[in-house]
Amino acid sequence: MTHTEEITLAKEIELSTEEKILHSARKVFTKKGLSGARMQDIADEAGINKALLHYYFRSKEKLFEKIFEEASTKMFAKLTEFIDSKELSLFEKIEKMVENQIAMSMENPFLPAFVINEFHQNAEGSICQTIGRKMSVSHKLIEHIQEAVNQGLIRPINPIQLFINIMSLSMFPFVSKPILQINMNVTEEQFALLMEQRKKDVADFVIRAIKL
């Protein structure tokens, strides 16, 4: 086995340094936020030295921006697909949106709270502005809802309110998870089960609320 082959093999098993850093940064930033995270935490988590972080990504801010933009995108990526779909009926869209946002949150437990919180603390900052502009997700859905109202398929409702309702019901449980858990004495397993049930329950709840 040549030296080059060894390296190639190692890369398949072990991640490249840059990828290790990104993994660790994702973990630390999403848990502690920009101001709460320490470069040392990220280096430790990656099993490397602080200086390497600066070698790959000039500064803490730059590394954060990368993670934050990636996180914001991931949070709404599939949502956009469903909303833009031409084939799905309104009710099907709602079902897909709910199911997908809950599944995404279960796979990435810290992601929604992270993105929301950083937007809060940095709403006027340039990072949020640029990212925000890429995320105009809702327009197509608002139109679709308005059509359904006009055609008498659902009861009259403000489309914006309905959109907010769908997002709220899908995402708030994850954002407020620690409070819910303490308040209602719920274990991790019980919480996961509740959220699994919500994939159907929420869509059902919404459709009951808007049908004639």
Place this chain on the structure above:
Amino acid sequence: MTHTEEITLAKEIELSTEEKILHSARKVFTKKGLSGARMQDIADEAGINKALLHYYFRSKEKLFEKIFEEASTKMFAKLTEFIDSKELSLFEKIEKMVENQIAMSMENPFLPAFVINEFHQNAEGSICQTIGRKMSVSHKLIEHIQEAVNQGLIRPINPIQLFINIMSLSMFPFVSKPILQINMNVTEEQFALLMEQRKKDVADFVIRAIKL
């Protein structure tokens, strides 16, 4: 006018130093969080010197705990009243809960996101544990919902899910406000109007979803 009267008068107009500090700390902590806030920011906001903060409240942590506990309590104070009420019907309770949580969030725009975020970053910490224990809000409501199901007043539904739904619909819009505003191009005034409408809309939405 004697010297003492002057001071008394001054106190009526201008707050005591301790109160000024608490006001500023509330403002800064709720906006930036524990790790994002600087003692200097709080001192500047209060128009006093950094050293005075330590004179009145030994440390940043101690000052934060005071603000955080106060915020957590305020966030759920009235909710508990309505939930425990013997006179209100289930539907009335839902209406009161929604209206009150939305009103509270409109008056204290940063409060929900602040409390939620600090719980996230400190869920196992001692502060959250002690505060969490004081907040077991939901039990009475869960029972009330279960009764309503048993008596056939509403359709069968998991009471915990319904509780989560009510809280989600009331609070998520405020937690995710910056994202919603960027995403949907909504001004402050439009947002306030939407939330004002939600006081009725959400209760209506929930009741439609659970009635037979």
Place this chain on the structure above:
DNA sequence: GTCTATAGCGAGATAGAC
């Protein structure tokens, strides 16, 4: 009680050897 000055430490960032 309120201020100025400063101690002391921790975190981001860089220099330079290997």
Place this chain on the structure above:
DNA sequence: GTCTATCTCGCTATAGAC
């Protein structure tokens, strides 16, 4: 590319004058 050592600065906290 990766490390150790170090610089620099900003922040919490304290000392001490008034």
